[in-house]
Amino acid sequence: YFWFRFIHIVSFIKLKFNVAKLRDKWNYWINVDFFVDFLFDLELSKTWYLRGGFGHTSQHLADDAVLSGTIPKNYVKDYGLFHSIHKLAKNKLTLYEGIYYFDNFKIGDSVPLDWSKKIMLQVGGEYQFLKLSTQSFLYTAADVKFRQEFNFGTTQNIQLGYVSQTTTQRKFRFAYNFLSGYEERGNFYHQQTKIHTLGAYFEF
Secondary structure: OOOOEEEEEEEEEEEEEEEEEEOOEEEEEEEEEEEEEEEEEEEEEOOEEEEEEEEEEEEEEOHHHHHOOOOOOOEEEEEEEEEEEEEEOOOOEEEEEEEEEEEEEEEOOOOOEEOOOEEEEEEEEEEEEEEEEOOEEEEEEEEEEEEHHHOOEEEEEEEEEEEEEOOOOOEEEEEEEEEEEEOOOHHHOOOEEEEEEEEEEEEO
């Protein structure tokens, strides 16, 4: 039979700020994206656990974008999620697959575009290829999202970065990202993009 136990219950607020190139100039503050997620992990074995939860995001244009003439759109999304996560190769390799269900997903104001009751499928992985110390390493990761609102068109992200951790749950990451496919920033939802970014991430 399968044995299982709850390993932790996590709630966190993730604030995502994106700075992008606009009109051939750099250092514009384009958008501010707010995420609130409540996640629950269920360990089925030492190498396999499930993650479920629900969350909310609202995404907004910053002043620089509005002043340059970009028209802001109201963007709101409420969702549930479920993932299966696998730890392999002595925890150096992580693979995952999952699904998001968007209970409420609207873009616009007076007559909003309504993408509620749609799903997004996600697959990805991370590999720790160089251990620097007992608490730090270099890694590479890749992720693909299949988005029903675009007839399961995709958004891909490739990441290369550094991690320093104090526990398995508390980590600092610094990483380079290459994102391609459909935009994830709410006010640019209808565009396809290829963008290079650097990011700092704090995981608690």
